[in-house]
Amino acid sequence: MSSLQRHFLRRVVQGVGRERKSRWSLITERKMANVVNDGGDSTEKIVNGAVGGGGGVEDVYGEDFATEEQFLTPWAVSIASGYNLMRDPRHNKGTAFTEKERDAHYLRGLLPPAIFTQELQEKRLMHNLRQFEVPLQRYMAMMDLQERNERLFYKLLIDNVEELLPVVYTPTVGEACQKYGSIFRRPQGLYISLKEKGKILEVLKNWPERNIQVIVVTDGERILGLGDLGCQGMGIPVGKLSLYTALGGIRPSACLPITIDVGTNNEKLLNDEFYIGLKQRRATGQEYAELLEEFMTAVKQNYGEKVLVQFEDFANHNAFDLLEKYTRSHLVFNDDIQGTASVVLAGLIAALKLVGGTLADHKFLFLGAGEAGTGIAELIALEISKQTKAPVEETRKKIWLVDSKGLIVSSRKESLQHFKKPWAHDHEPVKNLLDAVKAIKPTVLIGSSGAGKTFTKEVVEAMASFNEKPLILALSNPTSQSECTAEEAYTWSQGRAIFASGSPFDPVEYNGTLMVPGQANNAYIFPGFGLGLIMSGAIRVHDDLLLAASEALAVQVEDEHFEKGLIYPPFTNIRKISANIAAKVADKAYQLGLASRLPRPKDLVKHAESCMYSPLYRTYR
Numbered sequence: 001m002s003s004l005q006r007h008f009l010r011r012v013v014q015g016v017g018r019e020r021k022s023r024w025s026l027i028t029e030r031k032m033a034n035v036v037n038d039g040g041d042s043t044e045k046i047v048n049g050a051v052g053g054g055g056g057v058e059d060v061y062g063e064d065f066a067t068e069e070q071f072l073t074p075w076a077v078s079i080a081s082g083y084n085l086m087r088d089p090r091h092n093k094g095t096a097f098t099e100k101e102r103d104a105h106y107l108r109g110l111l112p113p114a115i116f117t118q119e120l121q122e123k124r125l126m127h128n129l130r131q132f133e134v135p136l137q138r139y140m141a142m143m144d145l146q147e148r149n150e151r152l153f154y155k156l157l158i159d160n161v162e163e164l165l166p167v168v169y170t171p172t173v174g175e176a177c178q179k180y181g182s183i184f185r186r187p188q189g190l191y192i193s194l195k196e197k198g199k200i201l202e203v204l205k206n207w208p209e210r211n212i213q214v215i216v217v218t219d220g221e222r223i224l225g226l227g228d229l230g231c232q233g234m235g236i237p238v239g240k241l242s243l244y245t246a247l248g249g250i251r252p253s254a255c256l257p258i259t260i261d262v263g264t265n266n267e268k269l270l271n272d273e274f275y276i277g278l279k280q281r282r283a284t285g286q287e288y289a290e291l292l293e294e295f296m297t298a299v300k301q302n303y304g305e306k307v308l309v310q311f312e313d314f315a316n317h318n319a320f321d322l323l324e325k326y327t328r329s330h331l332v333f334n335d336d337i338q339g340t341a342s343v344v345l346a347g348l349i350a351a352l353k354l355v356g357g358t359l360a361d362h363k364f365l366f367l368g369a370g371e372a373g374t375g376i377a378e379l380i381a382l383e384i385s386k387q388t389k390a391p392v393e394e395t396r397k398k399i400w401l402v403d404s405k406g407l408i409v410s411s412r413k414e415s416l417q418h419f420k421k422p423w424a425h426d427h428e429p430v431k432n433l434l435d436a437v438k439a440i441k442p443t444v445l446i447g448s449s450g451a452g453k454t455f456t457k458e459v460v461e462a463m464a465s466f467n468e469k470p471l472i473l474a475l476s477n478p479t480s481q482s483e484c485t486a487e488e489a490y491t492w493s494q495g496r497a498i499f500a501s502g503s504p505f506d507p508v509e510y511n512g513t514l515m516v517p518g519q520a521n522n523a524y525i526f527p528g529f530g531l532g533l534i535m536s537g538a539i540r541v542h543d544d545l546l547l548a549a550s551e552a553l554a555v556q557v558e559d560e561h562f563e564k565g566l567i568y569p570p571f572t573n574i575r576k577i578s579a580n581i582a583a584k585v586a587d588k589a590y591q592l593g594l595a596s597r598l599p600r601p602k603d604l605v606k607h608a609e610s611c612m613y614s615p616l617y618r619t620y621r
């Protein structure tokens with residue numbers, strides 16, 4: 001018996017209860033088996049699990065996978081029919097099961113007689129959701145829906161993306177992580193703690209899905225700008241992966257959220273009776289490195305080398321090292337360093353239409369020299385180098401960073417962490433941000449410190465005193481950590497600032513004009529970027545792929561957006577945007593010889609669209 005067969009058998013034995021045979025679920029499992037067995041290289045559409053764009057098609061899985069014999073193999077026994085089918089969020093349709101399905105799948109009497117369309121269910125749920133005034137209640141209602149009816153969850157999220165992104169993602173996900181222990185209902189991902197040391201491969205095998213394409217992993221040490229939330233950081237991988245599906249079209253069963261629990265240094269959590277993690281201080285050094293090494297090895301062993309591992313919300317001191325260590329052996333991507341960099345670069349490229357000049361004509365000042373700050377700075381330097389052919393050592397000199405000790409200058413070089421060293425330029429010491437703004441006179445001010453309210457009135461006024469249109473990006477999340485609000489940026493610059501922030505702000509009226517702030521959030525990039533990697537079968541990430549993603553996003557800002565002062569397109573079109581990003585990333589991967597899925601599809605945009613998961617219900621025969 002193969003390990004896959006054993007796995008399914010285990011699922012059956014683990015009390016799935018009834019052993020009624022239902023064709024569609026068998027066929028689903030067979031398809032997964034095929035994908036796993038052929039190493040993921042069957043047709044691309046199957047690889048990404050979207051058949052003909054999904055929904056509404058009779059028996060979309062086709063009959064060809066199933067023979068009577070396969071029906072009788074033990075591991076292929078139906079895992080859901082009747083009551084269990086309704087309890088299976090991946091296949092449940094609730095009141096939308098048709099008469100035929102109710103007959104065929106033992107659902108008679110288990111549902112009230114009315115049959116709803118998915119649209120009507122959506123309308124009802126959106127109405128219910130809007131009754132909750134507290135964002136966290138909306139978050140919990142959405143998580144409940146995801147646990148109950150996955151396709152409906154994604155339909156809501158995709159159709160109402162601007163309204164629901166702040167609910168399942170920043171800022172609300174931040175609060176959810178802070179309170180994760182009390183609101184915890186069902187595990188939504190894998191927890192790998194120090195207790196699992198030596199057994200990580202086995203733990204991975206406990207996850208019910210085999211064909212994983214994207215893992216988002218955190219160790220919870222720097223959750224958004226909220227600091228160490230330990231094991232409760234799980235909300236972040238869960239939220240990011242729901243965006244991978246909703247925004248990038250990766251099918252949900254291919255997504256795996258993981259939290260690595262090496263303890264927490266958060267005293268409040270250590271003393272909280274509802275804390276769900278290990279109650280010990282963080283393991284560091286060799287103990288930490290060994291656990292991560294075991295994890296990365298197990299991931300590759302279990303899922304192959306094309307699984308994308310996205311590092312999320314690790315603290316600076318681990319994030320850079322992990323990325324550097326695994327970038328040559330695994331398909332890894334750090335969203336906070338690389339995803340944020342790519343989205344900000346896109347915004348800057350787009351903003352040139354409003355502020356004029358080339359990137360090389362601008363001067364950049366950052367508050368915050370961690371993952372986001374140095375990641376963005378480096379990508380800007382690379383792009384300028386690409387455009388001007390100047391060496392990157394030169395182009396870095398247009399970029400200045402301020403950390404907690406003031407402007408980073410060469411006289412500090414010895415005491416700097418390695419990721420700050422490239423930014424230590426010659427200048428006399430400057431103690432604080434305001435003085436740095438006055439001394440450097442940047443055209444672009446970027447906040448990436450995780451510290452809220454740090455772009456004070458004086459700082460914004462200084463920016464506005466020597467820039468006609470100061471470009472101000474307050475990237476820290478969630479909203480409470482934003483360097484300034486949209487209203488402050490507009491008011492203090494007399495309505496001249498071009499402003500975008502990591503967490504969303506509502507439009508602001510200034511002197512009778514409605515100012516619309518953009519959201520410079522990595523959610524624009526990682527879903528499409530990941531799709532591009534997956535559909536091309538990329539085996540490594542390269543900086544040029546990030547640059548390709550930035551350029552792909554920037555060109556999708558249209559005149560009507562610029563007229564409103566926006567430097568990002570609205571999220572409403574995000575799936576189309578993601579398909580375009582995916583196509584450009586895949587194209588670059590093919591050019592660089594990093595793509596393993598051959599032959600290269602001719603029309604990569606169309607191909608990306610055809611690979612995307614559709615949340616529409618399927619009809620079960």
Ligand SMILES: O=C([O-])CC(=O)C(=O)O
Binds near residue numbers: 170223313476477521
């Ligand atoms: O999650 C977000 O909204 C953006 C992000 O990666 C972070 O702030 O760490």
Ligand SMILES: [Mg+2]
Binds near residue numbers: 313
């Ligand atoms: Mg993050």
